[in-house]
Amino acid sequence: MKVNRNTTSLVLVLVCLQVITLFAQSDVISQVKETIKAGSAKELSKYLNQTVDVTIDDKMQPYSKAQAEFIFRDFFRQHPANEFNIIHQGSSKGGQPFAIGQYKSGAETYRVFMKIKTVGNQQLVHEISFVKE
Template sequence: MKKLLMVLGVLLLGGIFTAFTLSASSFGNTVAGPFEDVVSAIKQGDASSLSRFLDNNVEINIAGKANSYSKAQAEVILKDFFSKNQVKTFELVHQGGEGSRFGIGTLATSGGTYRLSFFLQKKGGSMVLNELRFENK
């Protein structure tokens, strides 16, 4: 009986150690990339964080009104949009791409619900946002 309890104790401690090790290593490897940072900024309605990824020229389409903007103009447009449309939720529905990445999701705001799509393109050693579309749903 003593041997059985000892074996069970060792197994239990080994299991706890393994679970802790896996948990700690998983936590240490969680590094957000540009795509995840863009999704996070959208979820928060944070135009300043989003602007870190804007290309020098960005195409923005809001409810059918499309134009190409400089990085500075695009930041102003996004700040205005998010101030008038406070984000309730953003659910990423689809994503893809290898060198370039895209995301499509549903953005629920105080001003309505939008189908939001964005495109990140590799430029130099980084990823930049070159298009954002907010389409009425």
């Protein structure tokens, strides 16, 4: 009986950890979604890794967190958001969370892709792209 209780306890703990991880991923993605919707580069930078790969219109560059904030400030100024929605989110086979969204500005529509990475005990955006559809 002790083996069954220990096994049941272990399974329960693992399930709880998985649920907590999924909520943390969803929380970061929803927070990033709101900052992009608001066009706030300053708020978005709070969720960026110290270095982040940024792609805008098929031009990928690695930037520091501070540099990326300036890039997004310019992008949001030139392309203010009318609408931003997350279309799909999930995890890669290796467990890395990601999200795909659609950003609309005037007559332009951009596909947004972001990868989330765990750094210490935080979930941070490691890669983000805005590619015109």
